[in-house]
Each structure stands twice: as C-alpha cells, then as structure tokens.
Amino acid sequence: MTQIVPVILSGGSGTRLWPVSRESFPKQLWPLVSERTMIQETALRAKGPDFAPPIVVCNQEHRFLIAEQLRGAGIEGARIVLEPVGRNSAPAIAAAAVLVAEENPDAVLWMMAADAAIADVPALLTALRHAAAAARAGKVVTFGMKPTAPETGYGYIEQGPELPGLPGVRSVARFLEKPDAATAAALVAGGQHLWNSGMFVFTARTLLEELDTHAPDVLPAVRASVAARHTDLDFIRLGVEAFAAGPSISLDYAVAERTARAAVVPADIGWSDVGSWSALWELGAKDAAGNVTLGDVVLEGAENCYVRADSKLAAVIGLKDVVLVSTEDAVLAMHRDHAQDVKKIVDRLKAAGRSEATAHNRGHRPWGFYESLIQGDRFQVKRIVVQPGRQLSLQSHYHRAEHWVVVNGTARVTRDSETMILRENESVYLPLGCVHRLENPGKIPLTLIEVQAGAYLGEDDIVRYEDTYGRA
Secondary structure (H helix, E strand, O other), X not given: OOOEEEEEEEOOOOHHHOOOOEOOEOXXXXXXXXXXXXXXXXXXXXXXXXXXXXXXXXXXXXXHHHHHHHHHOOOOOOEEEEEOOOOOHHHHHHHHHHHHHOOOOOOEEEEEEOOOEEOOHHXXXXXXXXXXXXXXXXXXXXEEEOOOOOOOOOOEEEEEEXXXXXXOOXXXXXXXXXXXXXXXXXXXXXXXXXXXXXXXXXXXXXXXXXXXXXXXXXXXXXXHHHHOOEEEOXXXXXXXXXXXXXXXXXXXXXXXXXXXXXXXXXXXXXXXOOOOHHHXXXXXXXXXXXXXXXXXXXXXXXXXOEEEEEEEEEEEEOOXXXXXXXXXXXXXXXXXXXXXXXXXXXXXXXXXXXXXXXXXXXXXXXXEEEEEEEEEOOEEEEXXXXXXXXXXXXXXXXXXXXXXXXXXXXEEEEEOOEEEEEOOOOEEEEOOOOOEXXXXXXXXXXXXXXXXXXXXXXXXXXXXXXXXXXXX
C-alpha cells in the first residue's frame, strides 16, 4: 500500500502562550508537554514504514530552527517548504498537494498542525487507518474529537450516519463555528457533536479537485508559485509574487464547509490544541494541591496554579487558580479563567511598539544563538554561542566596533586579511568597518562575550559578503 504523506503546517505564532511563544520562536518549537518540542512530537507520530518523509510548510524565518529540530528527532528526508507570506492553511496545504501530485496524484496526505498534543498515539493511528481508507474512496476526511467539556475555543462538527463500507467513518451533517458557553454545553450534552481538530486526510487529487471547485482563486496562485519554486540548501522556496497574489483562507472555509465529500472519523485520543496556559495546566502533572510547576518554583499554600519559571526563581504564596509565567524579559500573571485574553496583552504591546510582543531576548540563528546581557547608551554586551562546525557570515558594520572574549571553546577569527585562533580567556578587537567572521572549528560549543560600542547597535547594521546559509 502507498505510504501516507504527512504534511505538517507550522505557520502559527501561538499568541495565547505569550510570553514563551512569540513570533520569533513560536510554541511548536518549544518543549511544552514533554522533553521533545511540539513539532518533534508531531513528526514522530508519522514516522515508520507506513509513512513517507514529511512535508513541513513554514515561514522562512523558522527554517533553520525547524530543520535542526527535525534532525534532532531523527526525521530524515523531510521537505521543508517556505511560504513567502502567510496565507493561512488552504494555500499552504495546496502547495504540498501540488508538489505531491507531480509524483503521485493519488497519494494520501495527512494534514496536521505542528503544535497539537495527543496522548493516545495508537488510537490516533487506528483512526488514521479509517481516515486513509475513506480518503482513497474520494472523501475529504477530518478527525472529530470526543468533547470532554463545553469548550468555546473550538469549532464543532455535527456527525451523521456511518458511511457504507467505511467502518469508523461518518458523514458530516454540518460544521459549526466556535459557540458561546450555553450553546457549547448543549452541543456536548446532545452527544452528536465533536470538536473540530483541524486535522484532515485526503488524496492530493481530491484536494486539488475540491479547491478548483470551491476556491478557484486559491489554486492558480499556488500552482504558479510552485512552478516558480527554487531550492535553497535543503529548502523549497515558493515563488513570491504568485503566492502573495492568492487569497488568505483556511481549509475549513475553502473546502471542508463547502464540499459534498466531507467525512469525519470520531476519535478519543487525548487531543488538545495546546491553545492556552489553562490547557497546559490541564495537561500537566499536578502535585497534591493541583499545581503544575516548571523551573525554579517555590509554592506556599497555592492551589490549582500553573507556574513556569524559565530564568529566575518564582515564589507563589496563597494563590488559587493562577497562571504565572516568568521569562528572561517578561512576566505574565492572570487567573486561569482569563487564559483566552492573553492575545489582548500582545495586541497592546504591538500597538505600543514593544519588541517583547514578538521577539525573545535570545535570537536564534542557523549557527547558534545570541542574547543581550546589558544594553546602555552607545554600548551593548552579548553572549554568543556558536555550534561546532558552524560559522557566522563574513560581514562588516557601519556604526559599531566589537570586542570578542572567548569564555569556552575555540574560535577562528577572520579580521580583514588576517586569520587567528582564540582560546579561552583570549580576545580580539574588531574596529568599525573591518571585514570579519567568527567560526567554531572545535568539537564543543563556542561561547564568547561580545562588547559592542558605537552610535547604532541594531541587528540590521550588518553588511554580508559571504554566507553559508544563503541569507541576504
């Protein structure tokens, strides 16, 4: 039997999990429910002889992070497709379907988000077998999750009768938008409605036919973008102009709610979209008082709290039903009942031009990462970590000079026409305007302290002459 092609959509920013999840490093790249990151857990569910290597559709800013995380999870042969601009799930899955259809239009695609949690993977794979059989029969199949509560944050599916010859698969009577609390309670009590998980299974041929019928403005733009693609290192870059010319629309609106081929597989697999801090409290291992803690946390008289401390000690006394999340540069404190309101804070921060809304203090790069330790008038101190065998671009700056001090590992430094090796406790001065490069030729991570001095210290003051990673 032909292998199923997993298609992982990794375009979201996870705003409701701020301040941990931000646009620069969203929730799918974090280990939130296990020791593995969310995207690693997602990819590993679809690893084995029944599956082809995955296709991951993401934005270009996260490409190196995603590639590194897939390698870290032992996922080989993945195709990483880069969206030039965000256009929601329908164009993203359409691009994957067009690529797959070039090889086998009857291949079964399993579309899933990169950031969902699933407790019962064997039950998921059983449901997937039912869905794949229906997909081969020409259906557009979604997974309907058995509700455990009158959740207002999910859409619902009203299930119809079981389809003849397709055990475990039912027709879809209708899709319902996210309900209010009273409606959600009535839907759950009635027993005929399921949560809409956003996971779909279909053949490439079926999806493209349905897009052509129900969302005819999506497919021409996607086809043109795929035709204009080019390969950059291990990445597939879609054509920019064509993709941007298409509409922004979800697969639910474009196809699922319009097609006559809709089917649903009811499933009870311990699914969560991990869409809020209250969801993480529900998923977490609790102490005797119902608290979930991560990091350096001390509790006294706290009950049913979620406390995460990523950078410093967090002490909580006498609070109940509270979420407290502390990162290097931000603290979030709220009642768990207000978990859906985090986006309002992020919107306010964006409106105020605050960088904390979208970016972490730690900046990830294909060679490692950097983080700002101290910043003042005309100076900044950073910690830079370069992974073994990696190198920064050959570059210069218009507005700043730099001092580098090696604190761990070995550095190879290019400064204009000279090359030197620096070891622990050795340093080098890079005057303003000099052409320079930092490399780690060793077997362990290279850590150095960088002291910048100048009139402008922004990250955009970089002129690149050569770059291993294809950045402009």
